[in-house]
Amino acid sequence: MSRSVLVTGGNRGLGLAIARELAAAGDKVAITHRSGEPPQELLDLGCLPVRCDITEPEQVEQAFKVVEDAHGKVEVLVANAGINRDQLLLRMSEEDFTSVLETNLTGTFRVVKRASKGMLRARSGRIVLISSVVGLLGSAGQVNYAASKSGLVGFGRSLARELGSRGITCNVVAPGFIETDMTRELTETQRDSIIERVPLARYGAPEEVAATVRFLASAEAAYITGAVIPVDGGLGMGH
Numbered sequence: 676m677s678r679s680v681l682v683t684g685g686n687r688g689l690g691l692a693i694a695r696e697l698a699a700a701g702d703k704v705a706i707t708h709r710s711g712e713p714p715q716e717l718l719d720l721g722c723l724p725v726r727c728d729i730t731e732p733e734q735v736e737q738a739f740k741v742v743e744d745a746h747g748k749v750e751v752l753v754a755n756a757g758i759n760r761d762q763l764l765l766r767m768s769e770e771d772f773t774s775v776l777e778t779n780l781t782g783t784f785r786v787v788k789r790a791s792k793g794m795l796r797a798r799s800g801r802i803v804l805i806s807s808v809v810g811l812l813g814s815a816g817q818v819n820y821a822a823s824k825s826g827l828v829g830f831g832r833s834l835a836r837e838l839g840s841r842g843i844t845c846n847v848v849a850p851g852f853i854e855t856d857m858t859r860e861l862t863e864t865q866r867d868s869i870i871e872r873v874p875l876a877r878y879g880a881p882e883e884v885a886a887t888v889r890f891l892a893s894a895e896a897a898y899i900t901g902a903v904i905p906v907d908g909g910l911g912m913g914h
């Protein structure tokens with residue numbers, strides 16, 4: 676396989692593991708990064724780094740042009756970029772709320788809409804949205820993040836219905852607590868209390884999420900769409 680793949684926020688954490696996995700499977704992988712330089716490892720793998728803030732429509736358009744010129748129309752989109760601004764409701768500012776929605780939900784809408792143009796013409800494509808177990812379970816101090824992540828479930832399922840007849844699948848991956856910069860910010864006490872609630876009694880590895888994304892983007896997953904796949908050690912079971 677040598678498809679044109681785009682992973683948003685692919686310079687670190689889960690996005691980096693996903694980019695690595697798909698590049699190793701033989702795809703032409705482009706990643707977006709917001710600031711700084713992309714890791715050398717990605718350049719060594721032949722990945723194409725493109726600077727792009729998904730909250731800026733012009734930057735999204737420009738990034739797609741760069742990717743299309745280099746690799747052709749995007750055939751696999753992994754909408755991974757996301758942020759959190761945790762705070763209890765009464766202390767949460769409008770800006771904390773809207774910036775998380777603007778990145779995680781509206782930013783995803785923006786890149787998916789742009790990628791779907793080429794997929795509709797090709798009558799095939801794979802879209803994978805990175806949600807979170809928090810979108811299904813809820814989490815105190817994360818009403819903004821949880822709303823954005825459960826929003827992705829409704830968004831993804833609607834898209835699966837809208838684009839299915841054109842050979843485009845859209846699935847949602849809901850990771851639990853995975854070892855990345857985002858979760859390294861937690862205190863020891865917070866980490867211990869999370870692990871107590873996880874049946875597999877450990878954090879997940881980014882590679883475990885990446886392997887699920889690779890499967891959903893593969894030919895073997897051609898009949899899976901509108902699914903929400905947990906990669907959470909059993910934390911969200913039943914939701």
Ligand code: NAI
Pocket residue numbers: 683684685686687688689690707708709710727728729730755756757758778782805806807808849850851852853854855856857858
């Ligand atoms: P991270 O903070 O290490 O990486 C997030 C990526 O998103 C970075 O590359 C960042 O540059 C990019 N990004 C953020 N805002 C952006 C914007 N406006 N425009 C473009 N790129 C932007 O986080 P991590 O842990 O790798 O998370 C990746 C995704 O997985 C996120 O959507 C997160 O919500 C989700 N997730 C992570 C979990 C975890 O335990 N680490 C659990 C469940 C979901």
